[in-house]
Structures are given as C-alpha cells and as structure tokens.
Amino acid sequence: MLKSFRRKVVFPNKLIKRFYLIPVLLFGGVVFVFWQYSQQSEQLAIAPIASQVTIASNEPIQPIPLRLELNESKVKLGENLFHDSRLSGDNKSSCASCHHLNTGGTARLVRSIGIRNQLQFVNSPTVFNSGFNFKQFWDGRTETLEEQVENLLLSDRGMGGGSWSEVVNKLKQSSEYVSLFKQLYSDEINSNNIKDAIATFERSLYTPNSRFDRFLRGNQNALTEEEKEGYQRFKSYGCVSCHQGMLLGGNMFQSFGLLGDYFGDRGNVTKADLGRFNVTGDERDRYVFKIPSLRNVVLTSPYFHDGSAATLEEAIKVMAKYQLGRQLPETDIALIIKFLSTLTGEYKGKPL
Amino acid sequence: MKQVQLPRVFMALATILILAFLIGKSLSIDFNQHQRYRSAIVEMQSKDATFNQDILKSRYELFNSYDSLVNNLAAQKMLQKQLHEIPNFIEARGKKQIQNLLATQAELLDQKESLSERFKSQNATLKNSLRYLPVLIAEIEETATTQVWFVPLKKTFTNLMYEILLYNLTANEELKPNIKAQIEKLSQIKDKYAISENKLSTKLAISHVNVFLINKPLVDDLTRRIINIFVANQANSIKNIYDIF
Numbered sequence: 001m002l003k004s005f006r007r008k009v010v011f012p013n014k015l016i017k018r019f020y021l022i023p024v025l026l027f028g029g030v031v032f033v034f035w036q037y038s039q040q041s042e043q044l045a046i047a048p049i050a051s052q053v054t055i056a057s058n059e060p061i062q063p064i065p066l067r068l069e070l071n072e073s074k075v076k077l078g079e080n081l082f083h084d085s086r087l088s089g090d091n092k093s094s095c096a097s098c099h100h101l102n103t104g105g106t107a108r109l110v111r112s113i114g115i116r117n118q119l120q121f122v123n124s125p126t127v128f129n130s131g132f133n134f135k136q137f138w139d140g141r142t143e144t145l146e147e148q149v150e151n152l153l154l155s156d157r158g159m160g161g162g163s164w165s166e167v168v169n170k171l172k173q174s175s176e177y178v179s180l181f182k183q184l185y186s187d188e189i190n191s192n193n194i195k196d197a198i199a200t201f202e203r204s205l206y207t208p209n210s211r212f213d214r215f216l217r218g219n220q221n222a223l224t225e226e227e228k229e230g231y232q233r234f235k236s237y238g239c240v241s242c243h244q245g246m247l248l249g250g251n252m253f254q255s256f257g258l259l260g261d262y263f264g265d266r267g268n269v270t271k272a273d274l275g276r277f278n279v280t281g282d283e284r285d286r287y288v289f290k291i292p293s294l295r296n297v298v299l300t301s302p303y304f305h306d307g308s309a310a311t312l313e314e315a316i317k318v319m320a321k322y323q324l325g326r327q328l329p330e331t332d333i334a335l336i337i338k339f340l341s342t343l344t345g346e347y348k349g350k351p352l
Numbered sequence: 353m354k355q356v357q358l359p360r361v362f363m364a365l366a367t368i369l370i371l372a373f374l375i376g377k378s379l380s381i382d383f384n385q386h387q388r389y390r391s392a393i394v395e396m397q398s399k400d401a402t403f404n405q406d407i408l409k410s411r412y413e414l415f416n417s418y419d420s421l422v423n424n425l426a427a428q429k430m431l432q433k434q435l436h437e438i439p440n441f442i443e444a445r446g447k448k449q450i451q452n453l454l455a456t457q458a459e460l461l462d463q464k465e466s467l468s469e470r471f472k473s474q475n476a477t478l479k480n481s482l483r484y485l486p487v488l489i490a491e492i493e494e495t496a497t498t499q500v501w502f503v504p505l506k507k508t509f510t511n512l513m514y515e516i517l518l519y520n521l522t523a524n525e526e527l528k529p530n531i532k533a534q535i536e537k538l539s540q541i542k543d544k545y546a547i548s549e550n551k552l553s554t555k556l557a558i559s560h561v562n563v564f565l566i567n568k569p570l571v572d573d574l575t576r577r578i579i580n581i582f583v584a585n586q587a588n589s590i591k592n593i594y595d596i597f
Contacts, residue, residue: 022364026371060416134422236487238480245417252418252472258480259559288473324484325559 060235060244063213064129064295064345070204077180078201081194086170087153089115089160095152095198099127104299104352105205110307115160121272123307126300128347129293131203133250138272138305140253140290141279145199150191164191207296207345207352215342223342230339233332237324247293248343255288256304259325262318263287266308273306296352298341312337385439392434393591399428400584407468410475411575412521418472425465428583432458435590446597450590457586464581471574478567481560482520486513488557501545508537516564523572528565535561 081087085094098112098120099105105126107113112124122138130136136148152158153167171177171189178189185193212231214222223231234240245251253276256262263269271278276285289305297303302310309315313333320328328336344352403424409415435454438447489509496502512534519527538554541547549555 022368026368026375029371029375058416062417062419134426236483238484240416241476241480241483245419245422251422252476253469254473254476258477259563284470323480325556326488326553 059216060240061248062246063216064206064208064246066208068206070200073184074197074200075204078197081198082201087159087167089162093159098124104296106300110302114158118157122305125292127202128205128207129247129295132247135290138289139276139279145202146195149195149198207347210343210345212342226335227338227342230335233335234339242291243294247295249291250293252291253288254291257287257322260322262322294343296344298344299352381441389439392431393587396431396587397584399424404579407575407578421468428461442597446593449593453590457583460581460583460586464578467574467578474567474571478571481563485560501541504541508534
C-alpha cells in the first residue's frame with residue numbers, strides 16, 4: 001500500500017518538478033539571448049584617443065606607405081587597359097598617352113594632346129600617387145579614380161570613347177580580355193569592371209621610399225644638410241600651409257593668387273582658369289584649384305594647371321610672388337629645389 | 353492535491369508559451385547583420401566626434417596636415433553607404449523612418465564637407481601669413497640693426513606680433529584695433545625716417561597682417577559652423593529608431 005501511495009504521490013511530483021524545469025530552462029535561454037544583445041559595444045560619442053603612432057608625427061608631411069594590398073590580377077588587367085588605345089574613339093590614344101609612366105606619369109607638355117590632336121585645356125597631372133588624391137582633376141570635379149576614368153574616356157576632347165557600349169564591344173573582340181574579365185568578375189566585361197580594373201592599376205602606382213620618406217622614418221642621413229635647410233625654408237616660408245600631408249598637396253583647394261593677381265598679370269584668361277568655379281558656380285571658387293602633389297615634382301614639369309612654369313625655379317618664384325607676395329633669394333630657391341628633389345620615390349622597387 | 357497542482361501546471365504552461373514566443377522572436381534576428389549595422393551607427397558617431405576634434409586641432413595648429421580630415425570624411429561616406437543596407441528583420445515602417453533620417457544625415461554630411469573645404473583653404477591662408485610674419489620681421493630687423501629707426505621699429509614689431517598671436521587665440525574682436533594701431537605706428541616710423549620700401553618692406557608686412565585680419569574671423573566662423581553640424585545626433589536618432597523596430 002505504501003508502494004502504491006509512493007507511486008501515486010512521488011512519481012507525479014517528480015514529473016511536475018521536471019515539468020517546472022522547462023520554463024526555467026526557457027527563461028534561462030531568453031536571458032542568454034538578451035544578454036548577447038546587451039553586449040553590443042556602446043560607445044559614447046566622444047572622440048577616441050588616437051592610438052596610431054606615426055614616425056613623423058610632429059611633421060606636416062607623412063611618408064607614403066611602403067606597401068599596399070591590391071588584387072594583383074586586377075592590377076595586371078588594369079595595366080593592360082591603361083595602355084590600350086582601343087579605349088579611345090579613334091583607337092590611337094590610351095591613358096598612357098597623357099600619363100607616360102616613363103616620364104613621371106605625365107606627358108611633359110604644357111597641355112596634353114587628346115583625340116584627333118585636340119589640345120587639352122589644362123596640363124596633365126601625374127598619375128603616380130593619384131590614388132591618394134582627395135579628388136581628381138585640377139577643379140576636383142570627380143571624387144574617385146573610377147569617375148575620373150569615365151570622365152576622360154567618354155570626353156569628346158579627351159579619349160572620345162563615344163559610349164561605354166562601343167568600348168565594351170571593342171574589348172569583347174579580344175578573347176584574352178574576355179578570359180581575363182571572366183576570371184575576375186562574375187558579370188565579365190562592362191563599364192564598372194573596366195573602371196574598377198583601371199582604377200586598381202592606378203592605385204598601384206604609388207611611389208614610396210623617397211629619401212625624404214626615409215628621413216621621416218628616422219634616417220637622419222637620408223638627407224644632406226642643404227636638403228634639410230631646404231625643408232626648413234619650405235616650412236618657414238609657409239609653403240607647407242598648403243603643400244602638406246602625405247602627398248605634400250592633393251588634399252585641399254586653394255586660390256591661385258592670394259597676394260597678387262596671377263591671372264591679371266598673365267592675361268588670356270580661359271574657362272579652365274576659373275578652376276573650381278566651373279564645378280560649384282560659387283564666386284568664392286574663382287581661380288581656386290586642387291593643390292597639386294609635390295611627390296616626384298622634379299620629374300613632372302611643366303608646372304601649374306596652365307603648364308606656364310617650365311622649371312621648378314620658375315614655379316617657386318611664381319608661388320613666392322603670388323602666394324607670399326615677395327621675391328625669394330636665389331640661394332633659398334636653390335635650397336628648396338634641393339629639398340624637393342628628395343621627394344622622388346620608387347616604383348616597383350626602382351627609383352623613378 | 354490534484355486541484356492544487358492544476359493552477360501551477362497552467363502557470364507553467366503559460367510561462368512556456370510566453371518564453372517560446374520570445375525566443376522565437378529573437379531567433380528571427382540575424383545577429384551578424386544586427387552587429388554590423390549597429391557597429392556602423394556607433395562608428396559614425398565616433399567619426400563625427402573625431403572630425404570635430406580634428407577641425408579644432410587644425411585650427412589651433414595641433415595638427416599640421418589635413419589628411420585626417422579627408423580620410424575621416426571618406427570613412428563617413430562609406431559608413432553612410434553601409435547604413436543604407438538596412439537589415440531585413442526591420443519592418444517596413446522602421447525602414448522608411450531610417451531612410452528619411454539617412455537622407456537628412458547625408459545632407460548634413462555634405463554641408464560639413466563643403467564647409468570643411470572652405471575651412472582648409474582659409475585656415476591655410478591664415479597659417480601661411482602667421483608662419484611667414486615672424487620670418488619677414490626677422491629679415492627686416494636683420495638688415496636694420498645699424499639704422500637709427502631700429503629700436504622703435506623692433507618695439508613696434510614685437511608689439512604687433514604679440515597682438516596678432518593674442519588675437520589668434522581668442523574670440524575677442526576688441527583686440528583688432530590694437531593690431532591696426534601697431535600697423536599705423538609702422539607707417540608712421542616709415543614716414544618719419546623716410547625709409548624706402550626696399551629697406552623696410554612695410555607693404556608686405558601690412559599685406560600679410562591684413563590677410564590675417566580678414567581670414568581669422570572667417571576661419572573661426574567656419575570652425576564654429578562645422579562643429580555645430582551634428583551628424584552624430586542624427587546617427588543617434590537612427591540608432592533609436594533601429595532599436596524600436
């Protein structure tokens with residue numbers, strides 16, 4: 001009788017107790033779920049303390065990274081496209097026509113020559129380190145390299161490619177391109193992928209390890225005393241106010257003629273001389289241009305958007321006159337040129 | 353005993369059902385997606401705060417280059433694109449609200465970028481003159497040590513630099529007349545001793561002082577306007593709507 005009593009009382013009690021375990025376990029599960037949810041990192045909107053220590057942290061100029069991670073196959077494809085004249089309307093000019101890699105990434109002309117021998121409106125800037133520019137073109141009309149590629153490729157005066165469908169159709173005639181695009185892009189040859197490949201190649205055109213960069217990284221012997229003096233002049237005269245950052249330029253706009261009327265003195269003002277005004281329509285942007293990079297500057301003559309300065313010496317004199325309002329002593333110009341010559345970097349491990 | 357146990361059983365059953373419903377609800381959330389989205393919002397707030405800090409550092413010469421401003425804006429634009437990929441588990445009403453907030457955030461970001469471009473140009477012009485003035489003054493003084501007007505000239509230049517540096521660090525427009533008074537004294541010394549422009553390039557010094565006087569209030573105004581564009585607050589609103597839905 002006792003056994004049967006136990007069976008009736010103990011067994012059902014055990015079952016009910018186990019039954020109660022289920023909601024406890026489920027509750028535990030819910031608590032766990034919400035605990036996970038609460039583990040989202042909630043940061044206050046205050047700026048984190050910068051933890052990156054740069055070697056040249058007190059200098060207004062930073063070294064170019066020694067290495068960038070890029071898709072090498074895309075770089076190779078982009079390099080082929082960069083040198084391919086089929087991208088132009090008349091199949092005679094390529095990107096390299098105005099941006100020779102052997103001549104500092106420029107054409108070394110006052111103004112480059114585009115499709116059907118049409119003179120461009122401005123001097124072609126260097127393609128080296130262009131991936132680091134905050135905007136492209138002298139007037140900063142495009143944000144990215146991809147947009148810059150499209151702008152020039154389809155421009156009537158530039159490469160006059162006509163339309164993307166024409167360019168794509170031409171490339172599709174090449175079994176090599178069809179194969180290369182197929183390997184890299186699931187949707188094969190189209191405008192976005194062409195732009196992506198060329199832009200990836202252009203990003204690979206960085207020139208680290210100049211003597212000045214080695215100096216910034218701590219090698220005091222990388223520069224001679226005169227070159228160091230030139231750097232001091234560059235800073236004290238105020239050149240570094242605009243020519244700062246990793247590219248010594250390429251990260252801001254500025255008016256050409258702060259303390260003198262450059263365009264009034266030069267004359268023959270063209271639409272291209274209006275600079276950033278052509279993009280924004282804002283009167284304050286008349287004669288405002290993207291500050292060019294001074295990396296490899298000894299290789300990229302002639303200078304300024306109008307290519308008017310044939311030599312570095314002329315360029316420095318013009319800058320001093322119209323941005324500083326004065327004449328620099330010849331000795332100081334020579335020292336600054338010595339400094340600027342230390343900005344020539346390496347491409348694929350070899351000095352430019 | 354049976355009757356005592358019955359309510360307890362019903363309570364346990366109800367609890368199980370409620371908990372099962374809650375767990376089911378939580379399982380519909382893709383935690384990876386949720387983690388990524390929420391992190392992007394928080395990162396946006398952090399970037400905006402850092403940007404404001406960097407603007408102030410650039411204004412007061414704690415930063416010597418504008419690369420950090422450029423990189424920060426580029427990062428915010430990327431985050432803005434990421435935030436447009438709203439997780440699927442957010443219902444349509446919530447998505448619509450978030451999209452509206454994102455549109456406003458994009459406008460604020462554009463405004464901030466536009467103002468920061470002007471800030472960089474004018475701050476650089478200001479710095480150009482501030483850096484160059486001491487060099488110019490030192491050069492003038494070097495050539496003038498033997499001149500009879502050297503002592504009054506040096507005193508005037510010293511006072512001028514003092515007033516300029518003080519004015520540069522404050523928002524006090526009442527210091528401007530002090531600078532103009534020193535410029536007036538320079539001109540008086542020049543006239544009194546009949547000093548040629550070759551010997552004492554007061555015109556150049558005055559040009560740079562005027563550049564500084566014009567640009568300093570403009571740069572201060574741009575600084576104030578930039579840091580008062582609250583992209584971080586907008587991101588916070590997005591976070592609140594996201595959390596609700």
